[in-house]
Amino acid sequence: MRRRVAAEAKPNPAHSALAKLExxxxxxxxxxxxxxxxxxxxxxASRVVHMHGELFKSRCDTCSRPPxxxxxxxxxxxxxxxxxCGGRIRPHICWFGxxxxxxxxxxHALDExxxxxxxxxxxxxxxxxxxxxxxxxRARTIYVGAEQPxxxxxxxxxxxxxxxxxxxxxxxxxxxx
Numbered sequence: 276m277r278r279r280v281a282a283e284a285k286p287n288p289a290h291s292a293l294a295k296l297e298x299x300x301x302x303x304x305x306x307x308x309x310x311x312x313x314x315x316x317x318x319x320a321s322r323v324v325h326m327h328g329e330l331f332k333s334r335c336d337t338c339s340r341p342p343x344x345x346x347x348x349x350x351x352x353x354x355x356x357x358x359x360c361g362g363r364i365r366p367h368i369c370w371f372g373x374x375x376x377x378x379x380x381x382x383h384a385l386d387e388x389x390x391x392x393x394x395x396x397x398x399x400x401x402x403x404x405x406x407x408x409x410x411x412x413r414a415r416t417i418y419v420g421a422e423q424p425x426x427x428x429x430x431x432x433x434x435x436x437x438x439x440x441x442x443x444x445x446x447x448x449x450x451x452x
Contacts, residue, residue, distance in 0.1 A: 277366075278347070281312045281330050288439020289394060289419075290318035296446050297322065305384040307377075309396070309403055311368045326375040326403065328368035337362025375402065385409050392417040395438050398424025419445070 286294075297304045297320050306323050308315060311330040315323045333345035335358035345366075356364040369375050385391070391410045398404050398418075407416050407429040418430040419441045427433055434441045442448075 278330055282346070284312060284314060286314045286318035288437070289442055290314045290320075290439075292439055292442035292446055292448055293394070294319035295448050296442075305388070307381055307384070309400060324377050324380060326369070326377055326381060328366070328376055330366060330368055332367035333364050334367045335360060335362040336365050342367040378402070381406075382409075388414050390415045390417065392419065393424065393430070394418075394442070395420040396424055398426035398429075417445075 293304075293306060294315065297306055302322070304322075306315060306320055307326055308323060309327050311325065311327050313329065313331055329342070331344065331346050332342040334340065334342040338358060338360040340358060340360070358364055375381075385406055388410055391407060391414050393403075393407060393416075396403065396418075404424075404426055407418075407426060410416060411429055411431075415432070416430045417432045417434065418424055418427060419434045419436075419438050421435065421437065423433060423435065424430075434445065
């Protein structure tokens with residue numbers, strides 16, 4: 276059901292603005308998302324880190340087989356599909372209580388960043404809500420979104436409004452369709 280809903284979703288202007296920024300600055304942008312959809316990629320971003328996984332991939336819960344592309348939107352079978360090793364195939368996402376993916380890579384990027392931006396987050400979900408505190412004091416910290424996040428006081432700048440419009444202005448982009 277989640278794949279069916281996500282498959283119908285389209286990127287919004289904020290996804291497009293971030294993709295354009297990544298295309299312009301290339302590896303100087305570290306784009307990390309808590310979302311499990313592929314909207315950043317649909318908008319043109321190519322180096323997205325999905326800390327909570329990717330809904331359109333699956334993996335074995337037992338062996339080290341790498342996650343594989345899985346766009347099936349069929350109703351779940353009565354029994355979970357099995358890997359060649361006998362393990363169960365599951366969506367390549369991080370359920371609540373599981374450790375997010377790519378944390379070493381994320382923390383390295385946080386250690387290196389000079390500008391940190393959070394877009395459209397509640398500022399509550401950990402560990403991402405603490406990322407701004409990790410870079411605070413040494414990096415410019417910017418929040419962009421329709422409403423203030425719970426951790427707004429940790430940011431040096433807060434830009435409220437529709438994220439696509441605000442990002443387009445901040446990034447000086449002509450159009451973020």
